[in-house]
Each structure stands twice: as structure tokens, then as C-alpha cells.
Amino acid sequence: MGHSRDDDKGPTLLVLTCILTSLAVLTTSLRCWVRWGNRQLGLDDGAMAITTILAVARMSIQIVSVRYGNGKHREFVSDHDYKMINMFTWITQILLFPTICLMKVSICILILRIKDTRTLRYTLGFIITGLVLTNFECLLVLLAECSPLDAYWNGTSAGHCWPAKVRIYSIYLQASYGVATDVVCTFLPIYVVWNVKIPLSTKAAVCGLMSLGLVATLCSAIRAASLGTTTNDLSYAYCIAAIWANTELFLGIIAANLALARSMFKYFNERARTLTPYASGSRTTKLRNSLASPSRLGYVKSAEPCLALQTIGSARSQASGMPLRRYKDGATFTEMDEFEKATP
Template identity: 25%
Template sequence: MAVDNWSHQLQAVCYTFLVTAVISTLLRCYVRVRVIKDFGVDDWCMVAALISFILFITCALIGEQHGIGRHLVDLEPEDIEQAVKYWWLCSLWFSTTMIAAKTSIGCFLLRITVRKLDVWILYGVIITTVCTGTVFFFAKLFQCKPISFFWNKNQSGTCLNGDFVIIFTYVYGGFSLITDLMCTILPMVVVWKLNMKRKAKIALIPILAMGCVASAALIVRFSFIKEYKNSDFLWATYGIAIWCTTEQGLAVTAGSLATLRPLLLLFGQKLGISTSGPSVLQDTDQPIASGGRMGNLKGANGSGNKPHSLFSLTTFTRQDDPDSHGGDSEAAYARQDHSDRPSSMDEGVSRLSVPKRIAKVTTFTVNEDRI
């Protein structure tokens, strides 16, 4: 049995993705502002995408009240005009939402990309997204002349040919699909080249590629594009309305979820699931007793009650002999047999048995990129 009213389905999709988009974006902002303290261009773009998406949802819900998703014969002329008007406004907000969301995803991937070729590919993806999205925006804006002729047919005016609109929409969708695939494949290549365990790579790839799941909705939407020419416009294009909403909601939600790894690590540490060492840069001179034991370094890694940093990967300790000269001292030390050297993970520095000397200890920490 055919459905004569799709407005309730559209309403449910709008509210669902509005909630997920707002929550995920707020969590993203919390991570970037409070956890890693690095609010960047990608975050501003995603905030802009969320604002645009909220405006899209507002227009969609108002349009739904006037008749989007219903047959024209069941509507009053005034409701038809208002529904078509808000449908047109939705198409504009759709363009700006996707431009901002995909730009955010591209900028996010630039945070983890170091190879020049990959960087230029991402710049190409961002530029293509902005250019095609801008063209689509203005094509929709000036689809009819005058603009109001799109929803008000009680005046003289013209609109672009329906076949042209359909072909143009397919072309725009094709570019969007290509850029989505590039943003999906590139993280896999980048992560696979990292020096980490295979399990960690497999776990990280889906997180980074999550921002491109909106392409699934895009593929489904392709099957409804031909309905632009349908005379029962508001009812026939229900699929475009629903899947445009889904595509934007997935782009904003998944694009924000991809940045929440530091928050997951923080929760894991709070729950005792994962632990990590502290993050310290310490450069100090300490006397070493004749027994070969080094005194405690105040503020050194793991000592006292100093809170542990979530993002520290590993700590290296270097000992220089001030009586020697640079490389000669290090080379001489490297030739010694340190098999009996005691160590303490709690103190976070190496204990060296060098009697009656002043040792210069420099502790370095390599921090992970906190994306």
C-alpha cells in the first residue's frame, strides 16, 4: 500500500539527526577546548555546519507543516506556495551545510597528514568541495527568474529546464562522491604507514574515515533525483528531502565523532581500562652519591602525586658527563656494560652507577598528535 503522507517520516528523521548532530558537535567542542586545548579551523567549520544544519531543519519542519511529503491535491494553494518556498530554502542550507562539514573533515585529516602528496590531495579535495558546493548553491538560488517564481507561479517568470537541473544535480553528486571516497581512502593509507601495532591501526582507521559515511546517504539519494520533474513535486521529492537530511546529519555527526578519541582515552583512564605515563620536560643537575644512587628529581616523571598526562607516549633520559665533551662522553658511555644497571619506572629516570660525579640529566617526552 502506497504511503500518501511522508511528512511524519521526515519529521522523525529531522529530530533524530538534530539531536545527534548537536550532541556530537558539543562533545567535539569540549574535547578541543578543555581536553586537548586546540580549537582549530576544522572545529570552526563544523560549528558553522551545525548552525546551517539547524537552519535547514527549521525550514524543513516548517515546510513539513505546510505540505512537504504530501500530495498537492490534498493541500490549499497557500500551503503549496509556502511548502515549495521552504523546500527551496532547504536546498540552500543543504549546500552551505555540506560545504562547511566537508571542509571541516578535510582540515581534520590535514592534522594527521605529513606527506606532501597527501597534503596536496586534501587541499584539492577541500577546494573541489568548496567550488562545486558554491556553484550548486548559486544554481539553486537563481534557478528561477525572478527568484520568487520558484514558489509563486502567479507571476511571469522562467526557471531552468528540469532535465538540466537533474543532470547538474547528478554531476554535483558525482563530485561529492569522489571527494568522500578520497577522504575515506586517504586516512587508511596514512594510518597504515604509521609505526604502530596492527590492531591499533585497524581500530584507528574507522574512526578517521567516519566523517565520510554521509556518502552512503548520497548514493541512496541518487535514485530520487529524477523526481525533480514530477508534477506532484512535494510528495514525489520526499526521498530527496529525507536523504538530504540524513546526508547532512551523518556528515556533522560522524565528522564530530571522529574527533572524540581523546575523550574515549580519558574515560578509559578514569575507569582504569587504560593508563599512560606523564608528560614532562625536565632539565636538571643532580649529585650522585658514591653508592651510585641518584637522588629523587622533583617533578620528574611518575614521582610524587603529580597527575599523569593522558597523551604521553614514552620518556627518554640522557645523561651527560660535564667533564667530558659531547659525543665523546656519550660514545664512552655507550661502550660501557650496563647490564647490571638498576632502574625505577616509578621515578621515570635512569639510575646510573657513576661514583663521585655530577650528572646532567635531561628528560624528554614525545607527545602524540592529539587529533
């Protein structure tokens, strides 16, 4: 049965992956920035940063593969380009499994940072061990499937490679365990957060963001289902699998980062409040100085309390001669009420 030349999944792969990559890089950068600013940078942040870097490297290889016709049916791709597509596909699969493993390990460590109990440590330790084993076995199969390695994409697989079913079934095993751990890693944070003493609205927001991981879980199941044991149209079939794999990977990264959205907002909100007085101070200096100039009645107008309190080395105010105490923080007014109460 012939295929249409217009049936090309390459553009879909590029557009979707570029959008998701941009969001993943942005959210990971904000996460690491805020954690570093709060001096809370941990192993989960480092693992997520490495995950994002590997995901971007994988996306770059996919962009190159689309130039060779990745996403088109076999009959519309030359023999040379078909070999290049298979080579790039093999490399992206090599990067996929450790990247997915690191992403989920990062989520597990994040859960432990929220609440660290003995039961939770054992549970997540079991999950992490399974993640490492199932992803590592896929990696080993890919590396040992063909001898030499280039037989995988040079068309000399007969007599040099294992049957394709070995690789496909190893991916089925990895995806099955991945779906199970995705469900656990999605609902476990919700359970942990729900038992933490924080406002109900905050709990609902965090749980809603963590539930985005269920979309990645669905994509993981579809990715496994899209793989077949036939190998006569890999330029098209593996492009579809790559679309679902990228959606699973990047949505997992974005969901894990957005779970910390509240701390990100709080950090930047506090920074904005801290910088606002200094940013506006230079524009109002002349106005404040004019308020301290002699009035038409010959009296000296009292300076603003904040200016008087920020005076260093002066024991008394210029207007009233009242002794001033050293102001603890010039950017806030927390001691203003006490100062006014001490004034007769």
C-alpha cells in the same frame, strides 16, 4: 493514478532528522569541548561547528514545512500550503550545499592534522577546490533560476524560470563529484592512520569509524537518483530527497566526530582520575584524622604518607621526625617509592 492519503513521508523526515540531529549536536559538542580542553582547537573543529549549526537551522525549517504538508502528495495539499512548502524547500537547498561543502572541508583539514605532507596537501587542496566549485555552482543556479526569486514557489515559473533540468543536472554534477570525494575522504584517512605508529587495535577502531562515511556516500548517490525532472508533485518528491540529504549530511558529521572518539575517551578518563581523589577526600577526612589520634597503648599512629607529604611548612613528620621533601603533585604518588627508599 491516485495516491493514498496515508502515504505521507513527513513523519519519517521528522523522526529520522531529529534523531540524527541530536547525535550530530552531541558528538560535535564533545569534539569541540575535548579539543578546547586539550588546547588543540583548530580550523577543522570550527568548520564542523559551523556545519552543525547550519544543519540544525536547516532541520528547523524542515519541521515547519512538515506542518504545511511536506511529505504529502500534491492533491492532498492546498495551493497556499504547496507554495509555502516550495519556498521552504528552496531555502533548505540554499543551506544544503554550503553545509555539505564545509563538512567535507573540515574532514580534509582533519586529515592534514593527522599527517601533513606535500603530496597530501596538493591532493586535499585539489579536492577542496572542486568541492567549493561544484557546490557553489548549485548555489548560483538556485539563486539565478527564477527572476524574481519568488517565482520559484508562487506558481509563476512559466517565462520567469529556467527549465527544471538545469537545476537537476547541476545537482547531478555536484552529487557525482561528492560521491567521488566521499570515497577519497573515507579511504584516505584509513591509509594515513594505517601508516601512523599506533597500536593495531587503535588503527582498526579508527578505520572502522571512518568507514561510516561510506554510508553517507551511498545516501548521496540515492539523493541524486531520487531527483527527477518532473515538477508536478514536489511536496512528495522533495521530501524523499530531503530524507536522503539529511542522512548523508548528519551521518557525515557523526562519522567525522566519532573518528576522534579515542581522544574524547582519553580526555574524560583522565579528568575522572584527576577529580576522584578530591571528590572522595572530604568524605574520608574524619577517618584519616582518627588514624592519627593516640592509640590505647599511648603511641601516636603514623599518618598516611599522602597526608604527611602534603603538609606545607613542616620540615619533619609528626610521627618519626624524618625530614620531608616537597611533594611535586599531591594528586599522584609518583615520588613515593623514592621517598621510602631514602628512609633508613
